Amino acid sequence: MLTSTTPDPALAPGLWDELVRLVRGGDVCVLTGAGISTESGIPAYRGADGERRVTPMTVSELLRSPAARQRYWARAYTGWPRFAAAEPNDGHRAVARLQDLGLVGTVITQNVDGLHQQAGARDVTELHGSLSYVVCADCGERYAREVVDEWLAGANPHFDREISGQVRPDGDVVLTDEQVAGFRIAACVVCRSDRLKPDVVMFGESVVRPVVDACFEAVDRSRALLVLGSSLMVMSGYRFARHAAREGIPVAAITHGVTRADDLIDVKVDAPLGPTLRRLVEAVAA
Numbered sequence: 027m028l029t030s031t032t033p034d035p036a037l038a039p040g041l042w043d044e045l046v047r048l049v050r051g052g053d054v055c056v057l058t059g060a061g062i063s064t065e066s067g068i069p070a071y072r073g074a075d076g077e078r079r080v081t082p083m084t085v086s087e088l089l090r091s092p093a094a095r096q097r098y099w100a101r102a103y104t105g106w107p108r109f110a111a112a113e114p115n116d117g118h119r120a121v122a123r124l125q126d127l128g129l130v131g132t133v134i135t136q137n138v139d140g141l142h143q144q145a146g147a148r149d150v151t152e153l154h155g156s157l158s159y160v161v162c163a164d165c166g167e168r169y170a171r172e173v174v175d176e177w178l179a180g181a182n183p184h185f186d187r188e189i190s191g192q193v194r195p196d197g198d199v200v201l202t203d204e205q206v207a208g209f210r211i212a213a214c215v216v217c218r219s220d221r222l223k224p225d226v227v228m229f230g231e232s233v234v235r236p237v238v239d240a241c242f243e244a245v246d247r248s249r250a251l252l253v254l255g256s257s258l259m260v261m262s263g264y265r266f267a268r269h270a271a272r273e274g275i276p277v278a279a280i281t282h283g284v285t286r287a288d289d290l291i292d293v294k295v296d297a298p299l300g301p302t303l304r305r306l307v308e309a310v311a312a
């Protein structure tokens with residue numbers, strides 16, 4: 027593996043040239059993680075050491091316990107305006123630009139923030155779903171998040187959602203038990219169940235098979251896999267790097283810190299995503 031830990035890729039010309047050559051060759055499949063959205067103000071789940079910083083709520087906890095649902099939705103309601111206000115950064119724009127240049131095909135993202143699409147990317151597969159939707163666990167009805175947000179606002183006219191605290195990658199803000207107490211959760215208007223969940227793959231859930239298979243096919247159609255801002259610590263993303271390596275498809279990565287797939291990656295640049303991707307676009311377009 028070629029590795030650069032320098033923030034300035036130009037200081038490692040051999041490595042940089044190899045990355046440019048791979049992307050310029052076209053038919054690149056891109057796989058992105060939380061690292062591409064940190065410059066938009068959405069923090070990553072893990073530090074550069076690969077350790078998890080926060081423990082997400084499991085789906086079974088959410089669906090089993092009314093108290094867990096109250097906690098989840100109070101936090102999510104507080105975090106939503108901040109999460110929804112996040113805007114694409116240079117990294118997202120660069121990925122869309124690489125598609126415009128005809129070099130990148132499918133974008134597989136582990137993120138639930140919709141920022142690739144906001145930046146103009148097409149053919150985006152949201153591996154872990156989208157926080158823009160909410161589903162009823164009992165009847166399967168699907169709602170736009172804005173609609174559920176209005177229900178929650180109506181049910182909680184005195185709740186202070188300006189509470190300070192940083193939004194987390196899953197879109198919520200940590201609150202104390204006192205802050206959560208009294209929060210009223212919303213119910214599905216079709217079946218009246220209050221077992222509403224975000225339309226994302228929560229901790230304890232798996233990505234559905236048709237989505238996984240479509241991603242494997244996208245990798246198979248590609249001449250290279252470019253991993254952006256992911257430590258690949260969870261199998262949902264790691265398996266695509268492993269699959270590419272097995273099939274002899276080169277794997278490149280721009281990310282911070284260690285990844286689970288370091289031994290599978292052919293070219294790795296450890297550098298900030300936005301500036302590095304902007305420079306990559308300039309280099310391949312030249």
Ligand SMILES: [Zn+2]
Nearest residue numbers: 162165214217
């Ligand atoms: Zn329902």
